[in-house]
Amino acid sequence: MMSNSSNHPFELEQRIAQWREFVLRRAAILEEDADELESHLRDQIDALLERGLHADEAFLVATKRIGSLEAVSKEYAEVHAGRLWRNIVWGNDKPSWNTDFYLALLLACCAAVLFHLPKLFGFTPETHEWVYARNFTLFCLPMLGAYYVVKHQLGQRGWYWLVGASLGIATVINLMPWQAESATQSLSLIHLPLLLWFLVGVLYTGNWWQTDGRRMDFVRYSGEYAIYFVLLALGGMTLIVLTNGMFWLIGMNIEWFTHQWLLPSGVMGAVIIVGWLVEAKQGAVENMAPVLARIFTPLFTLLMLTFLVIMFVTGRSFDVERELLIGLDALLIVVLGLVLYAVSSRESNKAPSIFDRLQWLLIVSALLVDVLALVAIGGRIADMGFTANRTAALGENLILLISLSGYAWFYWQFIRDQRSFALLEQWQTRFIPVYAIWAAIVVFLFPLVFGF
Amino acid sequence: MNLSKDLMAASSTPIVLGVIAEGETYGYEIVKRVEELSGGALQWTDGMLYPLLHRLEKQGYLTSRWLVGESNRKRKYYAITDEGTATLNEQRQQWQVINNALNQIWRDITRNDDHDVQFV
Numbered sequence: 001m002m003s004n005s006s007n008h009p010f011e012l013e014q015r016i017a018q019w020r021e022f023v024l025r026r027a028a029i030l031e032e033d034a035d036e037l038e039s040h041l042r043d044q045i046d047a048l049l050e051r052g053l054h055a056d057e058a059f060l061v062a063t064k065r066i067g068s069l070e071a072v073s074k075e076y077a078e079v080h081a082g083r084l085w086r087n088i089v090w091g092n093d094k095p096s097w098n099t100d101f102y103l104a105l106l107l108a109c110c111a112a113v114l115f116h117l118p119k120l121f122g123f124t125p126e127t128h129e130w131v132y133a134r135n136f137t138l139f140c141l142p143m144l145g146a147y148y149v150v151k152h153q154l155g156q157r158g159w160y161w162l163v164g165a166s167l168g169i170a171t172v173i174n175l176m177p178w179q180a181e182s183a184t185q186s187l188s189l190i191h192l193p194l195l196l197w198f199l200v201g202v203l204y205t206g207n208w209w210q211t212d213g214r215r216m217d218f219v220r221y222s223g224e225y226a227i228y229f230v231l232l233a234l235g236g237m238t239l240i241v242l243t244n245g246m247f248w249l250i251g252m253n254i255e256w257f258t259h260q261w262l263l264p265s266g267v268m269g270a271v272i273i274v275g276w277l278v279e280a281k282q283g284a285v286e287n288m289a290p291v292l293a294r295i296f297t298p299l300f301t302l303l304m305l306t307f308l309v310i311m312f313v314t315g316r317s318f319d320v321e322r323e324l325l326i327g328l329d330a331l332l333i334v335v336l337g338l339v340l341y342a343v344s345s346r347e348s349n350k351a352p353s354i355f356d357r358l359q360w361l362l363i364v365s366a367l368l369v370d371v372l373a374l375v376a377i378g379g380r381i382a383d384m385g386f387t388a389n390r391t392a393a394l395g396e397n398l399i400l401l402i403s404l405s406g407y408a409w410f411y412w413q414f415i416r417d418q419r420s421f422a423l424l425e426q427w428q429t430r431f432i433p434v435y436a437i438w439a440a441i442v443v444f445l446f447p448l449v450f451g452f
Numbered sequence: 453m454n455l456s457k458d459l460m461a462a463s464s465t466p467i468v469l470g471v472i473a474e475g476e477t478y479g480y481e482i483v484k485r486v487e488e489l490s491g492g493a494l495q496w497t498d499g500m501l502y503p504l505l506h507r508l509e510k511q512g513y514l515t516s517r518w519l520v521g522e523s524n525r526k527r528k529y530y531a532i533t534d535e536g537t538a539t540l541n542e543q544r545q546q547w548q549v550i551n552n553a554l555n556q557i558w559r560d561i562t563r564n565d566d567h568d569v570q571f572v
Contacts, residue, residue, distance in 0.1 A: 036479065036502055036528045043480040043525070044498070067497030075503035079510065153518055210524055 012055040014422040016041065017213060019063060026069065028077035041066060103150060104276035107143040108269035114139040115268045116261070125264070133189050134173050136264075140271040141196040142166040145203045147275055152206035165199050169443075176447050184388040184450045191442040197222070198436040200275075215429040216344050221278060223289055223341035228274045236266050290345040293338060294355060297362050300335055304365040311372070322380075328373045329393060332400055335366045339407060343428050352415045360411040367404045373397050388450040392442055399438055403431055455494065464496070464504060466543040469513060469536055476531040479505065505530055513539055 016038065023034050041062050048058035066072070115136065118124075125132045142162060149158035173192065178185045204221060205214035240258050247254045342359055374397045381390050410424035471477065471485045479501055486494050508514045513536030519529050532540070 032528075033502065033506075035526060037499065039478075039525050039527050040480045040483075040498060040502075065498045067499040069499070071497070072499035072503065075500060076506070079503045079507045154520075206518070206520070206526060 012045070012059060013212070014420060015056075015059050016045075017422065017425075020213075023069060026073035026076070028073050028080060033076065037066065100151060100276055100280065104147055104272050107147050108272040111140040111143040111268040111272060112265035114143075115264050125260075130178070130185070131174075134192075135170070136268075137193040137196055138166060138170050138173070140268045141193065141200055144272050144275045145196075145200045147272055148200065148203040148206070151279075152203070154203060154206065158203060162199070162203060166196075169195070172444060176452055178447075178452050182452060184447050184452055187388055187392050188443045188447055191439045194439040195436065195443050198432075198439065212426060212429040215432055216425060219340050219344040219428070219432070223293075223337075223344065224278045225274055226337075227289055227292070228277050229270065232270050232274055232277075233267075236263075236270065240266075289341065293342040293345060296338060297342060297355070297358055300338060301358060301362040301365055304331070304335070304362070304369055308365065308368055308372070325373060325376055325380075325393065328369055329396060332366055332370055332373070332397075335362065336400065336403065339363060339366075339404075340428060343407075343425060346421070352418075356411065356415055360408065360415060363404055363407045363411060367401070367408055370397055370400050370404060374401065388446055391450075392446065395438060395441075399434060403434070406431065460494075460496070465508070466540060466547060467494075468501070468504060468508065469532060469540040469543070472514060472530050472532045473537065473540055476529050478527040478529050480527075482530075508536070512536070 019041070020034050020038050023029055023037060024031065029037075044062035044065060045055075045058045048061055049055065053061065118128075118131065118135075123131050145162045145166070148154070149162055152158075154161075169192070173188070201215075201218045201222075202209045205211075205218055209215065240263060243258055243262070244255055339359070339362065374394075377390060377394050377397060381394065384390075406427045407424070410419075410427050413419040414421050414424055467486055467489075468482060471482050471489075474485075477485070479498075483496060483498055483501060486496065505514065505516075509516055509530070513533055514530045515533055516528050516530050518526055520526050
């Protein structure tokens with residue numbers, strides 16, 4: 001490494017992140033232990049900086065004082081004998097394993113009960129589908145937030161945030177004078193889970209969203225959450241189909257029970273249980289998710305490039321229909337998710353590889369698709385004026401344009417000029433609030449602007 | 453002065469328990485406090501403290517919890533349990549026995565030295 005010993009705070013952050021990565025590579029040291037060691041390292045560095053050392057000197061002295069990671073991890077392995085098996089054996093030696101699980105189970109039951117509670121007052125999903133569409137995410141995601149308030153011991157401030165935000169959102173969403181058939185309401189409700197997910201994220205990070213590192217953890221967490229949720233959903237579907245089938249074979253139809261009671265309770269509960277699962281079994285999916293990202297990156301790249309080529313060859317690129325536009329946006333959001341996750345699961349100190357070039361290609365093709373979508377939306381707005389849907393699509397595609405351009409730019413610099421991958425990570429974590437703010441705008445401001 | 457490895461290993465448990473018995477605290481503070489108490493002579497490899505803390509927690513002598521401090525830094529705080537206090541008292545008695553014996557020996561040696569000086 002070049003020895004331009006600058007005192008730039010960013011470089012220090014990068015070195016600490018690398019060090020942490022290095023610490024975590026030891027099987028006996030878990031995420032939580034790395035947190036503990038990192039906070040020690042930071043305290044030490046702060047003390048040394050105060051004594052007038054340069055950032056790089058402070059970092060060197062502090063890491064030296066932590067000692068040989070080899071020896072330290074050996075000690076950890078001796079204390080926590082089970083850890084080296086954490087990827088293979090279900091049993092986990094974390095002392096809070098049981099309490100965590102019962103807490104999650106309790107909150108899962110609460111979410112399920114909340115879902116069925118309105119039925120007592122004559123509101124059922126069949127008769128009042130909009131009431132349920134407005135509220136079903138409010139039944140479960142705040143419960144997931146509550147799990148982290150307790151688990152990360154956020155105390156009163158955490159509860160104020162959670163209860164205040166959930167009640168606030170619930171009140172506004174339910175009191176807005178919605179029209180019967182309203183595109184704005186659909187838009188608002190599509191973005192509501194996203195907004196609530198960011199609320200969960202703030203609580204999940206445990207430090208109020210402050211550090212880039214924890215935000216990155218949140219991205220990683222979201223990716224793993226999605227995978228676990230799909231796995232659980234598959235299992236749940238199998239269970240329901242089998243249950244229906246078995247009872248049907250003995251001449252009983254219990255679909256009313258499985259569909260109206262079992263399925264919604266299961267989905268509500270799963271939201272919280274998955275939250276527990278992701279943390280309890282961190283090691284298991286950690287190894288699988290990056291592999292999935294690697295498999296799907298080239299496939300999505302191929303899909304988009306083929307699509308673009310065919311669009312241009314057939315000359316269909318400039319009369320994009322409404323449905324196609326929605327499809328394009330959905331595709332772009334999936335790709336963005338893939339990129340977010342791939343960046344979060346990459347080790348930041350590794351040299352650029354073929355996978356990074358592929359990733360860059362994916363981003364650039366996504367950018368092209370985004371430009372295509374923007375042209376189409378611009379055309380529709382010019383022809384037919386602004387509506388809630390078109391404005392939302394415009395905003396979303398503009399945000400995607402900025403975000404993807406940033407990715408393309410920093411990936412390019414990383415691959416070409418060997419600039420630090422941490423810059424790219426920073427771009428990613430700093431941009432996350434933009435998504436949250438946009439979601440809030442669509443949920444709250446759009447109904448006001450476009451007359452509900 | 454370099455303390456021998458065995459001596460460090462034997463003394464670290466009562467020292468750590470003792471420091472935590474003064475009040476709930478976290479790793480970095482413990483290291484600082486030990487340095488202060490020994491006038492800088494006791495210099496641990498910082499990383500080694502944490503496995504020890506975890507071991508003591510596993511044995512039921514400590515409890516821990518994560519707290520976000522004033523600087524927004526998340527830290528794991530350790531507090532001593534009743535069992536930990538009992539162990540600390542036990543260790544204290546053991547160390548006192550050794551301490552007394554050693555003191556006696558040092559005193560005798562010094563006295564003999566003085567003696568020698570007087571009569572040679």
